[in-house]
Amino acid sequence: xxxxxxxxxxxxxxxxxxxxxxxxxxxxxxxxxxxxxxxxxxxxxxxxxxxxxxxxxxxxxxxxxxxxxxxxxxxxxxxxxxxxxxxxxxxxxxxxxxxxxxxxxxxxxxxxxxxxxxxxxxxxxxxxxxxxxxxxxxxxxxxxxxxxxxxxxxxxxxxxxxxxxxxxxxxxxxxxxxxxxxxxxxxxxxxxxxxxxxxxxxxxxxxxxxxxxxxxxxxxxxxxxxxxxxxxxxxxxxxxxxxxxxxxxxxxxxxxxxxxxxxxxxxxxxxxxxxxxxxxxxxxxxxxxxxxxxxxxxxxxxxxxxxxxxxxxxxxxxxxxxxxxxxxxxxxxxxxxxxxxxxxxxxxxxxxxxxxxxxxxxxxxxxxxxxxxxxxxxxxxxxxxxxxxxxxxxxxxxxxxxxxxxxxxxxxxxxxxxxxxxxxxxxxxx
Amino acid sequence: xxxxxxxxxxxxxxxxxxxxxxxxxxxxxxxxxxxxxxxxxxxxxxxxxxxxxxxxxxxxxxxxxxxxxxxxxxxxxxxxxxxxxxxxxxxxxxxxxxxxxxxxxxxxxxxxxxxxxxxxxxxxxxxxxxxxxxxxxxxxxxxxxxxxxxxxxxxxxxxxxxxxxxxxxxxxxxxxxxxxxxxxxxxxxxxxxxxxxxxxxxxxxxxxxxxxxxxxxxxxxxxxxxxxxxxxxxxxxxxxxxxxxxxxxxxxxxxxxxxxxxxxxxxxxxxxxxxxxxxxxxxxxxxxxxxxxxxxxxxxxxxxxxxxxxxxxxxxxxxxxxxxxxxxxxxxxxxxxxxxxxxxxxxxxxxxxxxxxxxxxxxxxxxxxxxxxxxxxxxxxxxxxxxxxxxxxxxxxxxxxxxxxxxxxxxxxxxxxxxxxxxxxxxxxx
Numbered sequence: 001x002x003x004x005x006x007x008x009x010x011x012x013x014x015x016x017x018x019x020x021x022x023x024x025x026x027x028x029x030x031x032x033x034x035x036x037x038x039x040x041x042x043x044x045x046x047x048x049x050x051x052x053x054x055x056x057x058x059x060x061x062x063x064x065x066x067x068x069x070x071x072x073x074x075x076x077x078x079x080x081x082x083x084x085x086x087x088x089x090x091x092x093x094x095x096x097x098x099x100x101x102x103x104x105x106x107x108x109x110x111x112x113x114x115x116x117x118x119x120x121x122x123x124x125x126x127x128x129x130x131x132x133x134x135x136x137x138x139x140x141x142x143x144x145x146x147x148x149x150x151x152x153x154x155x156x157x158x159x160x161x162x163x164x165x166x167x168x169x170x171x172x173x174x175x176x177x178x179x180x181x182x183x184x185x186x187x188x189x190x191x192x193x194x195x196x197x198x199x200x201x202x203x204x205x206x207x208x209x210x211x212x213x214x215x216x217x218x219x220x221x222x223x224x225x226x227x228x229x230x231x232x233x234x235x236x237x238x239x240x241x242x243x244x245x246x247x248x249x250x251x252x253x254x255x256x257x258x259x260x261x262x263x264x265x266x267x268x269x270x271x272x273x274x275x276x277x278x279x280x281x282x283x284x285x286x287x288x289x290x291x292x293x294x295x296x297x298x299x300x301x302x303x304x305x306x307x308x309x310x311x312x313x314x315x316x317x318x319x320x321x322x323x324x325x326x327x328x329x330x331x332x333x334x335x336x337x338x339x340x341x342x343x344x345x346x347x348x349x350x351x352x353x354x355x356x357x358x359x360x361x362x363x364x365x366x367x368x369x370x371x372x373x374x375x376x377x378x379x380x381x382x383x384x385x386x387x388x389x390x391x392x393x394x395x396x397x398x399x400x401x402x403x404x405x406x407x408x409x410x411x412x413x414x415x416x417x418x419x420x421x422x423x424x425x426x427x428x429x430x
Numbered sequence: 431x432x433x434x435x436x437x438x439x440x441x442x443x444x445x446x447x448x449x450x451x452x453x454x455x456x457x458x459x460x461x462x463x464x465x466x467x468x469x470x471x472x473x474x475x476x477x478x479x480x481x482x483x484x485x486x487x488x489x490x491x492x493x494x495x496x497x498x499x500x501x502x503x504x505x506x507x508x509x510x511x512x513x514x515x516x517x518x519x520x521x522x523x524x525x526x527x528x529x530x531x532x533x534x535x536x537x538x539x540x541x542x543x544x545x546x547x548x549x550x551x552x553x554x555x556x557x558x559x560x561x562x563x564x565x566x567x568x569x570x571x572x573x574x575x576x577x578x579x580x581x582x583x584x585x586x587x588x589x590x591x592x593x594x595x596x597x598x599x600x601x602x603x604x605x606x607x608x609x610x611x612x613x614x615x616x617x618x619x620x621x622x623x624x625x626x627x628x629x630x631x632x633x634x635x636x637x638x639x640x641x642x643x644x645x646x647x648x649x650x651x652x653x654x655x656x657x658x659x660x661x662x663x664x665x666x667x668x669x670x671x672x673x674x675x676x677x678x679x680x681x682x683x684x685x686x687x688x689x690x691x692x693x694x695x696x697x698x699x700x701x702x703x704x705x706x707x708x709x710x711x712x713x714x715x716x717x718x719x720x721x722x723x724x725x726x727x728x729x730x731x732x733x734x735x736x737x738x739x740x741x742x743x744x745x746x747x748x749x750x751x752x753x754x755x756x757x758x759x760x761x762x763x764x765x766x767x768x769x770x771x772x773x774x775x776x777x778x779x780x781x782x783x784x785x786x787x788x789x790x791x792x793x794x795x796x797x798x799x800x801x802x803x804x805x806x807x808x809x810x811x812x813x814x815x816x817x818x819x820x821x822x823x824x825x826x827x828x829x830x831x832x833x834x835x836x837x838x839x840x841x842x843x844x845x846x847x848x849x850x851x852x853x854x855x856x857x858x859x860x
Contacts, residue, residue, distance in 0.1 A: 094709045095662065141711045202667040219666070223712070234820065235701035235724055236649070236794035237632050240691045247702060248688055254681035261670045271665035272677060274712045275705065282653070282704045282722040292712035294665050364666025364713070387672070390664045390714055 010118040010413040012110050014402035020106045021401070024050060024090065025098045034392035035098045039091035039137040040068065040173065045180030047090045051105065051134055058113060060132065064184025066159055067152040068136040068177045071188055074112050076119070076126035082192030082420050084412065086112060087133035089149075089367060093141050097394020099199045101138060103382070103401060107197045108132045111409035115416050127419035128192070130412060135367045136182075142167045143176075144292075145223070145331055150370035154190070192420050193342065194371040197380045197408050199396045203387030205358055211403055212350045213381035215362035216343050218369045219269075220303050220335030224293040226253070226314060230323040232279065232287040243285050244322045247277055250289035252317035253310075257293065260309055268306055269296040269363060290328070298361050300335050333365065339376035341423025342411075346380055349410040353403070364389075376423055380404060440548040440843040442540050444832035450536045451831070454480060454520065455528045464822035465528045469521035469567040470498065470603065475610030477520045481535065481564060488543060490562065494614025496589055497582040498566040498607045501618055504542050506549070506556035512622030512850050514842065516542060517563035519579075519797060523571045527824020529629045531568060533812070533831060537627045538562045541839035545846050557849035558622070560842060565797045566612075572597045573606075580800035584620070622850050623772065624801040627810045627838050629826045633817030635788055641833055642780045643811035645792040646773050648799045649699075650733050650765030654723040656683070656744060660753040662709060662717035673715045674752045677707055680719035682747035683740075687723065690739055698736055699726040699793065720758070728791045730765050768798070769806035771853025772841075776810055779840040783833070806853055810834060 027047035028037030037043045048070055055062040060072035071085075088104020112130045119126055135153075140146025143165040151157035163174035177183040198215075200206075205213050230246035250272075257270040274292035295310060297303040318325045350357045362369065362379055371377040382404035385395040396404075414422045457477035458467030467473045478500055485492045490502035501515075518534020542560045549556055565583075570576025573595045581587035593604035607613040628645075630636075635643050660676035680702075687700040704722035725740065727733040748755045780787045790811055792799065801807040812834035815825040826834075844852045 093662075093711060093714060139711075140713055141709075144712060146713060200667075201664055203669075203672075221666075234794055235699065235703050236651075236726060237792075237819075238699075239696065240688075240699055243701075245688075245701075247705060248684060251681035251684035254678060255685060258670075258675075258678055266669065269665065269668075269670055271673075271675075271713075271715060273665050273714045273716060274710045275677060275707050275716075276710075277705050280704045280706075283701075283724065284703050285701060286703060286705075294713065296666060362667070364664050387668075388663075389667065391662050 010114040010409040012114045012402065012405045012409050014398065017106065017110045017402060017405055018398055020109065021103065024102050024106060028092065029098060030392065032392050033098065035092040035096045036094055037090065037092040038094060038142040039139060040142070040176035040180055040182070042180065044091055045182070048134065048180070048182060051090065054109060063186035063188055064182055065153065065186050065188050066184055067149050067162055068182040068184060069149045069153055070134040070182070072132040074116055074130045076116055076416070077129040078125065081127060081129045083129045083131055084415055085131050085133050085191040085194045086408070086412065087135070088196050088198055089135045089138035091137060091139050093139050093390045095392065096390045097388070097392060099394055099396045100201065100389055103199060103396060104197045105132065105134050107401070107405040107408055110405055111412055114409045115412045118413065119416060126416040128415050138367055143173055147365060147367055147370050148173070150367035154370050154374045156370060156373060190374045192375060193423065194368055194375055194377040195342065195380070195408065195411065196366060196368045196378070197382065197404050198366060199389065199394070200360065200381040200384045201364060201389030202360070202384065204360060205381065205383035206385065206387060208358060210358045211383065211400060212355050212407060213358040213360045214343055214346045215379040215381060216338050216359045217298055217361045218336055218338065218372065219296050219298045219361055219363040220300060221333040221365060222295045222303055222307050223331040224310070225290065225328040226293055227288060227290045227326045227328055228318060228321070228323045229325060230285065230287050230321065233285040235283045235285055238285060245285050246289040246321070246323050247286040249317040249321035249323050249325070250275060250291050252320055253291060253293070253313055256313045256317065260306060260313070264302055264306070267297055267299055267302050270294065296363050298335055303335065333369065336372065338368070338372060338378045339423065342376050342378035345411050345414060345422055346378060346407065349407045349414065352410060353407065380408060440544040440839040442544045442832065442835045442839050444828065447536060447540045447832060447835055448828055450539065451533065454532050454536060458522065459528060460822070462822050463528065465522040465526045466524060467520065467522040468524060468572040469569060470572070470606035470610055470612070472610065474521055475612065478564065478610070478612060481520065484539060493616035493618055494612055495583065495616050495618050496614055497579050497592055498612040498614060499579045499583055499618070500564040500612070502562040504546055504560045506546055506846070507559040508555065511557060511559045513559045513561055514845055515561050515563050515621040515624045516838070516842065517565070518626050518628055519565045519568035521567060521569050523569050523820045525822065526820050527818070527822060529824055529826045530631065530819055533629060533826060534627045535562065535564050537831070537835040537838055540835055541842055544839045545842045548843065549846060556846040558845050568797055573603055577795055577797055577800050578603070580797035584800050584804045586800060586803060620804045622805065623853065624798060624805055624807040625772065625810070625838065625841065626796060626798045626808070627812065627834050628796060629819065629824070630790065630811040630814045631794070631819030632790070632814065634790060635811065635813035636815065636817065638788060640788045641813065641830060642785050642837060643788040643790045644773055644776050645796070645809040645811060646768050646789045647728050647791045648766055648768065648802065649726050649728045649791055649793040650730060651763040652725045652733055652737050653761040654740070655758040656721045656723055657756045657758055658719045658748060658751070658753050659755060660715065660717050660751065663715040665713045665715055668715060675715050676719040676751070676753050677716040679747040679751035679753050679755070680705060680721050682750055683721060683743055686743045686747065687740070690736060690743070694732055694736070697727055697729055697732050700724065726793055728765055733765060766802065768802060768808045769853065772806050772808035775841050775844060775852055776808060776837065779837045779844070782840060783837065810838060
């Protein structure tokens, strides 16, 4: 590996990368490999502090914006050099894994450092400034919606609205930011490009024995927060025919959504990941059931058709159970392509190591999907053992972490040399 | 009415009854008709003090047992006369109604007093001793399980265990009893019979324009706490075919249970009142879904058959969703008949007023269901306007309260005259 790793001249250090992954995993990590680092929790605060200390110790200028996105500017390039932002997120799902997000932040640190070291050795000024970013609440586990920090950054979400989102205990994003000291005041401008390295979180790379992937397309998502409204009653004497059972309607939608996905083969993903039942007492007919529904597809047509069928399903379920319903929120994320220039650059960088890049769809959503609306953006993918994500057994092997980080460093090295013009050469790319 | 009311010679006084209902309703009653008298609360303590004062003022000997059940012995009959216990409970649901329970205690006071007055006028000794009872925590709203006082009384529940039950604030039954001064030390023996007058809390008497009902049968219940165990995964990229969705299996059981009840007409009630989902995050496939399932029926055969079909349903749902399951607890309450002798006596007493008794099933449970395990027991029913129970609009009309109390007094008069032998004459009853 050392031979191939040196091709760009920006040599990343796998041991240093590994040490950083171990260090950051201490914040919320369990002995079983699990990670519990909900956004803006005490653990997240400590992980941010660790990253801030790393910035300070490595000559990166730290900045925090009002939604708590954390940046570290490497101080490369002249004062007018375009900024290339590189990173991901340090927050995790409850009982999640260690690599989802964290690898992207840590690899950004290592890759930028390697590029800076290489340029310093040559005595060359960079054509770009590089900055690490750690986005707030990518996961959407504690606060909804997900991608909150990057959405505020791009202007897709209002800051005041975002600060007022509340978790299950009624704590707002704004309060949580203050409690860990990350209610920042810095303004950070939209960058010239955004690059994110992420675990695949799916089975394709491992299955096809491929070391490197590029998310070239992002799926769209339509998310409903749907409440069925029935009537509270005793589960003992209340005749079955007189019950208005909100949970029953919810159950019809859960089973119906699974059948709906089946009708579209691989082109549609559906889910109900969260279900809130009220009053949720063993001997009381539920008066309210709130479903968090997701439809996801790479095709806008499929997504629109599925939403139509979902609406018909909701009406039928409500009728069947004799209950009412309210669609409390709808969130639509449009499907689209990642930046072709960055795709070409990533392909050439991987090809430099003799690796053909596997094109992937990003279905789950990444902060790069938010950024894609305002600047050239991309997500690079490294293999997940068993395709696992959001689980303590989530794993990307150290050699795959290092390889992905090296390809990232090579991309940044090209940008440092050629500037954003490197993204215009896509027509020549295979 | 006075003419018919005098048939047994034990004439109850509707005005006196009404005054007592008004008096007891002051403790926890709201202007809208609501009643908030959670068991062992300050309001319950004041209602108990009021009842104790009534006992003292009417020559009833008060007793309190260690679980706080409150008794008032009328001092009738010789020293070896069998005891007939008459009563219900003064505790209410939160935001409940005034008549559920309270009418049974107040009507017991009035009926026993009427019998005693009638016997005194004639100078006749009673063949039975009569005692009023107010059971602790019938409702199960503040402390679980319900029927706690009567279950300790019959030995179905251990006293020490019962005293350790805790409410949502962590206060134990024992502490609550002490705080209102009702941690008694009296021992009260199992009676020769138990009679309870209660509001129907259902629609049948009113719908059929019938003034009087008898709960002749109590329903059994089979309760499962069932966990489906799937695998946590991201709702985005995880292919539909690879998801092991615990909630999907749960939804199949929720809809299946509704269909199962439909297959048995009115003979089976099914429910899932509580559903716990883990990790319950919008973009995570649920790894665990815990269902609190109830099957209820008046027929042991239907209940057993339904349980078999439930088990087949659970296996099919687990297979369909590709998940495992654990039945974490099973609780079975056996269905059974109320005492035929008491049913016959109640029918004859109502027939004395030209009223045919409507037979009813008690599904929700009454203290008489506890007592039925140790002595002849029965619940008499008076109409509920609109079938409403556990709600501020709960109402039993004054004339229906009076009629039920008169039938009760007539039953007690027969027992006072013939002793428990009155319960052996069931064969002659129509």
